[in-house]
Amino acid sequence: MTHAAVAHSAAAHHTSLGLDNRKMAFWAFIGSECLLFTSLISTYLVYKGRSVVGPYPHEILNIPFTSVSTFDLLMSSLMMVLALAAVQRGDMKWGKIWLFCTALLGLVFLGGQVIEFTEFVHKGLTLQTNLFGCTFFVLTGTHGAHVTVGVLWLLTLWVRALQGKLTSANAMTVEITGLYWHFVDVVWIVIFTVVYLIQ
Amino acid sequence: MKSWLTTTDHKRIGLLYFFTAFAFFLIGGIEALVIRAQLAQPNGHLVTAETYNQLFTMHGTTMVFLALMPLSASFFNYIVPLQIGARDVAFPRLNAFSYWVFLLGGLFLNASWFVGPLFHAGVLNVAPDGGWFGYANLTERQFSPGPNIDFWLLGLQILGISSLAAGFNFIVTILNLRAPGMKMMRVPAFTWMTLVTQFLVITAFPVITVALVFLMFDRFFGTHFYVSQAGATPILWQHLFWLFGHPEVYILILPAMGIVSEVLPTFARKPLFGYTVVVYSGILIGFMGWGVWSHHMFSVGLGPIADSVFSATTMLIAVPTGVKIFNWIATLWGGDIRGTTALHFAVGFIAMFIIGGLSGVTHASPPADLQQTDTYYVVAHIHYVLFGGTIMGLFAGIYYWWPKMTGRLLSEALGKWHFWLQFVGMNLAFFPMHLIGLLGMPRRIYTYSPELGVSDLNLLSTIGAFLIALSIFVFVVNIVRTRRRGQQAGNDPWGGATLEWSISSPPPVYNFSVIPTVANRLPRWKTEHHEPMRDPPATPPAPIHVPGGSWWPMLAALGLPILALAPLTHTLWLAFVGVAVLLGGIYLWAFEPFEV
Numbered sequence: 001m002t003h004a005a006v007a008h009s010a011a012a013h014h015t016s017l018g019l020d021n022r023k024m025a026f027w028a029f030i031g032s033e034c035l036l037f038t039s040l041i042s043t044y045l046v047y048k049g050r051s052v053v054g055p056y057p058h059e060i061l062n063i064p065f066t067s068v069s070t071f072d073l074l075m076s077s078l079m080m081v082l083a084l085a086a087v088q089r090g091d092m093k094w095g096k097i098w099l100f101c102t103a104l105l106g107l108v109f110l111g112g113q114v115i116e117f118t119e120f121v122h123k124g125l126t127l128q129t130n131l132f133g134c135t136f137f138v139l140t141g142t143h144g145a146h147v148t149v150g151v152l153w154l155l156t157l158w159v160r161a162l163q164g165k166l167t168s169a170n171a172m173t174v175e176i177t178g179l180y181w182h183f184v185d186v187v188w189i190v191i192f193t194v195v196y197l198i199q
Numbered sequence: 200m201k202s203w204l205t206t207t208d209h210k211r212i213g214l215l216y217f218f219t220a221f222a223f224f225l226i227g228g229i230e231a232l233v234i235r236a237q238l239a240q241p242n243g244h245l246v247t248a249e250t251y252n253q254l255f256t257m258h259g260t261t262m263v264f265l266a267l268m269p270l271s272a273s274f275f276n277y278i279v280p281l282q283i284g285a286r287d288v289a290f291p292r293l294n295a296f297s298y299w300v301f302l303l304g305g306l307f308l309n310a311s312w313f314v315g316p317l318f319h320a321g322v323l324n325v326a327p328d329g330g331w332f333g334y335a336n337l338t339e340r341q342f343s344p345g346p347n348i349d350f351w352l353l354g355l356q357i358l359g360i361s362s363l364a365a366g367f368n369f370i371v372t373i374l375n376l377r378a379p380g381m382k383m384m385r386v387p388a389f390t391w392m393t394l395v396t397q398f399l400v401i402t403a404f405p406v407i408t409v410a411l412v413f414l415m416f417d418r419f420f421g422t423h424f425y426v427s428q429a430g431a432t433p434i435l436w437q438h439l440f441w442l443f444g445h446p447e448v449y450i451l452i453l454p455a456m457g458i459v460s461e462v463l464p465t466f467a468r469k470p471l472f473g474y475t476v477v478v479y480s481g482i483l484i485g486f487m488g489w490g491v492w493s494h495h496m497f498s499v500g501l502g503p504i505a506d507s508v509f510s511a512t513t514m515l516i517a518v519p520t521g522v523k524i525f526n527w528i529a530t531l532w533g534g535d536i537r538g539t540t541a542l543h544f545a546v547g548f549i550a551m552f553i554i555g556g557l558s559g560v561t562h563a564s565p566p567a568d569l570q571q572t573d574t575y576y577v578v579a580h581i582h583y584v585l586f587g588g589t590i591m592g593l594f595a596g597i598y599y600w601w602p603k604m605t606g607r608l609l610s611e612a613l614g615k616w617h618f619w620l621q622f623v624g625m626n627l628a629f630f631p632m633h634l635i636g637l638l639g640m641p642r643r644i645y646t647y648s649p650e651l652g653v654s655d656l657n658l659l660s661t662i663g664a665f666l667i668a669l670s671i672f673v674f675v676v677n678i679v680r681t682r683r684r685g686q687q688a689g690n691d692p693w694g695g696a697t698l699e700w701s702i703s704s705p706p707p708v709y710n711f712s713v714i715p716t717v718a719n720r721l722p723r724w725k726t727e728h729h730e731p732m733r734d735p736p737a738t739p740p741a742p743i744h745v746p747g748g749s750w751w752p753m754l755a756a757l758g759l760p761i762l763a764l765a766p767l768t769h770t771l772w773l774a775f776v777g778v779a780v781l782l783g784g785i786y787l788w789a790f791e792p793f794e795v
Contacts, residue, residue, distance in 0.1 A: 015375040021289045024375060025367045028401055032363060036405035039439060043413070043424070050430040127422050131430050134422040138412070156786075 026176050030183050033146075037187050040142060041194055044135040051130035057199050060123055062116070069112035070192050073147075076105030077185045080178045090168040096161045099174075102181065103154035106147055113144050136195065143191060146184045153177055205748030207291035208708060212298050213277030214604065219302055220269035226309065227261035228668060230254050235628070235664035238657050241649040251645035252328035253347070257308075259331030260351065263451065264358050265305045267585065270593050271454035272301075275369055275393050277604055281699035281706065282387045284378025284715050286743070289371040292752045292788060297365040299756035304357035307760045311350040317768075318346050327351035330643065332444060333414075335425035335436035340418045346767060349418065352411045353763040359404045359411075360759060366400035369393060378698070380717035384478070387697045388471055391478045392457030395485040396450050402489075403446035410439035419766050434499055441492035449488040451585060452552075453481060455592025456523060459545045462595045463527055465695050466542040467534025470721055473526045480519035480526075487516040497565045498572040506565045513563035520556060524549060539693075540614030544595035547622050551587025555580060558633065573643075576636025582629040594621075594674075601678075602692050606704045607685030613677040620670035627663025631656040690734065696721040701734040712739035746793060755784025 015021060048057075083098035117137070120126075125133050157177060160166040166173070206212060234254050237243045246254065280288055288294050308327070315324040328347045329338045338348045373394045377386065386394075413424035414436070423429030425436050464471045471477060493501060493509040501509075527549050536542070558580040562568045571577055594617075602608045635653045636642075647653060691700035698715060699706075701723060712735045715722070722732040758781025765774035 016377040016381075017375055019375065021371050021375055025290065025371045028367045028370050032366070032401040032405050035402050036409060039406050039409035039442075043409070043435065043439075046435065047431060052428075052430045127416070127420055131423060134416070134424055134431075138416060138422070142412075 020172055022172065022176055023179070026179050030179065033183065033187075037142075037190070040135075040139045041190065044139050044195065047131045047135050051132045053130050055123060055125050055129070055132075057132055057136075057195075060120055060125055061196050061199070062119070063196055065112070065116065066192065066196050069109050069116075070188065072105050072112065073109045073185050073188050076102050076109070077182050079105060080181045084171070084174050084178050087166070087168055087174045088171045092161060092167065095166075095174075096158060099154055099158045099161060103151050103158060106151040106154065106181075110144060110147055110151065113140065113147075139191065139195070143184070143187055146187070150177075150181050150184055153180070202748060204753065205295075205750050207287070207295050207746055207748055207752075209276050209280050209288050209291065209294060210604070210706065210708075210710075212294050213273045213275075215298055216269050216273035216276055216301070217604075219298075219305070220266055220273060223261055223265035223305055223309075224270065225671070227258050227266050228671065230258040230261065232664060232668055234258060235661040237645065238647070239661040240658060241647050241651070241654050243646050246645070248645040249328070250323055252330075252643075253312075253323070253326040255643055256327045256330050256333075256351070257312075260308065260327060260355070261305075262585070263331060263447070264355065265301075265308070267451050267589050267593070268362065269301055271396070271451070271589075272297075272365060274389070274454065274458065274593075274596055274600065275365070275397075278600060278699060279369065279373065279390050279393050280376070281603075281702070281710060282390045282697050283373060283376060283381060284698050284711060284717065285372065285376040286710050286714075287746070288368050289376055290368045291746055292749050292793065293364050293368050295749065296752035296756055297361045297368065299753045300357060300361035300364070300759060303756055303760045304354055304361060307357060307763060308350060308354035311347065311354075320345065325350065327354075332440055333436075334440075335414065335433040336427065338414060338418075338436075339425060348414075349767050352414050352418070353767060356408060356411050356415075357759050357763055359408050362400050363404050366397040366404070369397045370401070373397075378711075378715050378717050384475065385717055385720045388460035388474065388477055388481075389454075389457035392453045392460070392481050395481045396453045399446045399450050399453075399485055399488060403443045403450065406439055407443035410436060410443070413439075415766065434496075437496050437499065438492070441495045442489075444495065445492040446485075446488045448584070449484055451589050452592075453484065455548065455589045455596075456481065458592045458596035458599070459527060459548050460523075461695075461697070462541050462545040462599050463530045465599070465693050466537045466539055466545075467531050468537075468694070469530055469534040470696075470724075470726075471526070472529035472532075474720065477523055477526050480522045483519040484516065487512065487519070491516055494563060494568070497568045510563050510565055514560060517556060517560050517563075524553060524556075539598070540609070540611055540618055541595050541598035541693075543615065543618040543622075544591050544598060547618065548588060548591035548595060551583055551591055551625070555583030555587055558583060571636060573641055574636035575632040575640050575642055578642050579629050579632035579636060582625070582632070586625055586629065591621075594618075599693070600699075601681075602688030603699055603704045603706075605681070605685075606688050607681050608688050608692055609677050609681050609685065613673055613680070617670050617673045617677065620666055620673060624663045624666030624668075624670055628660050628667060629663070631660045631663075635660070691723075696724045698722060701732070703737065708745050709739065709743040711735050712737065712743070744794065749788065749791060749793060751784050751788035751791060753784075755781055755788060758782070758784060 017024070079098050079102040083095055083102055086092070086094035086098055125136075127133055127137050154177060157166055157174060203211060203215070233246060234251070237245045237251060276288070276294065280286070311326040313322055315322045318325050325346050327333075327350050329343060329351065333348065333351060337343060373386070373390055413422070416422040417424050417426065423431050425431055425433045427433060460471055460477055490512045491509060493505060494513045497506055497509075531546075558576070562571060562577070562580065598609055598614055635656050638651070638653050640647055640651060640653050647657070688704040690703055693700070698717070701715065702711060715732060715735060718732070719729055725731050758777045758779075761773060761780055762777025765771065765777060
């Protein structure tokens with residue numbers, strides 16, 4: 001965070017802990033979300049290997065394909081960092097570009113998830129097929145829903161920036177969006193590891 | 200009217216929470232009275248078994264989620280900002296959103312009593328009927344085909360959003376909006392317990408949300424999360440539910456403990472004994488509350504190791520609770536005690552909570568628990584803890600803070616009548632349940648035969664329940680009478696030590712004309728170390744900005760029940776309408792000019 005942004009947020013609101021209210025609320029929200037995903041991932045692990053009919057994970061998971069999606073999402077986090085840095089230094093031209101790129105990579109990830117889900121359904125794995133289907137689709141679907149919310153949020157910021165209503169004075173808003181985006185990314189790293197890599 | 204619908208003032212939202220929650224408390228109470236009337240004598244036939252199932256399910260669900268939690272929330276809203284010297288909560292509109300979601304969620308759940316005809320069933324036919332902890336796989340579509348469980352799982356998801364939003368709000372409020380000089384160890388005990396409670400809320404509610412989402416998918420989309428034929432285990436529900444459910448117990452009791460920690464010092468004219476220990480015990484309870492959930496599941500047969508561990512942790516968690524009880528007693532010891540109604544309820548809380556705590560420790564032993572599970576002994580325990588504990592504590596808070604919230608004192612004479620009727624009534628209603636349970640009467644069975652030998656005890660219990668109802672009637676008379684004839688409270692009728700008593704009753708919309716600077720833990724008391732603070736002037740020396748109201752929190756909240764109606768009625772377009780309303784509300788809210 002640049003000195004300008006620090007000075008701005010400190011001047012705008014005095015807080016007991018010196019941390020912006022919205023940012024603190026967001027950290028609390030992320031803590032809460034951790035419990036949500038922990039419950040989902042734990043359920044996946046508890047039910048691992050308990051499906052009574054196929055298809056089973058090793059028959060269906062496409063690690064190379066999902067590795068590309070994962071790389072894409074990781075790169076979107078990089079774009080997010082660049083977007084925040086640009087907005088903080090008041091460079092709204094690059095701020096807009098990076099915000100749009102972050103959203104675009106998010107959309108590419110979602111597209112990948114649509115292709116993956118469709119392929120699984122064609123191979124006979126649906127929500128109803130077996131426990132693997134239930135736990136896999138609800139876990140990755142919940143994550144996908146989070147990415148969708150993030151993309152909507154980023155596009156909103158991008159439109160606001162195009163309208164000239166998002167400036168370096170709103171750097172905190174972009175930072176909080178970034179917190180959410182990085183969190184969703186980190187969750188995916190865990191899901192990718194637990195569901196895809198460790199079978 | 201409009202100003203109430205769009206209000207973002209924490210005090211008004213606190214009052215809205217109070218009256219809404221109190222209405223739900225009366226509804227839950229009426230359900231309890233019907234249950235007790237049914238059980239007053241053997242082979243009762245006031246209601247059918249099906250209606251009875253709905254009554255005890257809705258009684259439990261209503262009392263936990265629609266009465267006790269939001270009654271606590273009314274004090275979080277009204278009192279916490281005043282105690283920390285703030286002008287409002289950190290996110291006033293989010294606060295309004297929490298309230299509207301709570302109200303709509305409560306109405307959604309209770310609508311199930313009347314809307315049977317829409318589902319080709321009679322009135323009083325489609326209310327939730329799976330018990331307040333809704334064990335799988337009874338709740339699966341195969342065994343519960345009607346919309347009853349759908350109302351329950353959708354309603355609870357709506358209510359969860361309300362609690363979560365309030366949780367984030369109050370954590371930030373308490374950590375970040377404290378007046379200058381109010382270090383964490385100068386924060387009043389009630390506000391401290393609120394903070395611990397909110398941390399429990401934001402960590403426990405996601406877990407039940409996941410459990411409910413699984414159930415929703417099972418019921419609507421044919422998944423198998425709790426279907427044993429597919430290799431799943433219904434025990435997953437129990438783990439997820441009680442992982443939430445036990446922290447929830449502390450979500451219900453910690454605010455009451457906080458209230459008592461304010462009331463006792465005021466009426467004993469002594470600082471809270473061992474403030475630091477009380478605070479740390481509260482935090483410790485918050486942590487340990489996460490490690491005891493399987494004591495609800497001893498009868499599952501988790502094996503000797505799991506049983507031993509959870510037995511040990513459960514006995515351990517009684518320690519910080521016991522520490523608090525000794526601190527409260529020590530606070531009274533040698534104090535200059537004034538026997539107000541609030542103090543009666545606070546002391547009643549301690550006594551009743553000890554009984555509930557002791558029967559709780561007996562459940563901690565698996566061999567004993569196996570005898571007690573699903574009997575009235577457990578019902579006795581939960582009511583000593585939640586009625587004798589939480590409700591007594593909440594009434595202590597009501598009598599204590601009512602003058603602050605309304606400007607008028609409740610009648611002490613009627614208050615004493617209320618207390619003694621309730622105290623005798625609750626012991627008459629709930630103590631015999633210990634014996635009824637040990638004699639073998641299972642809970643949740645709509646009738647019993649005279650041969651069981653529990654008929655007299657049940658009649659006694661029913662008489663107690665109606666005494667409680669009478670006491671609540673006295674309370675209602677008291678608040679109605681106080682409205683016009685109550686004695687004016689002034690700023691500080693009790694001689695309280697904390698900041699809320701330094702301003703007028705009810706406080707002006709901006710709370711503090713000048714934000715106070717806090718130099719110690721008991722700012723308004725004279726102690727051997729310091730003089731009392733000077734109260735803020737009655738009129739503000741400079742104009743104070745007060746944020747206006749907003750319609751958008753209510754609009755956003757409205758999206759949630761619409762969304763919930765989609766699966767309930769199998770109407771896809773309602774889902775789109777619900778999401779559109781929710782998103783529209785959020786966008787209008789986000790871009791509305793609103794300066795805090």
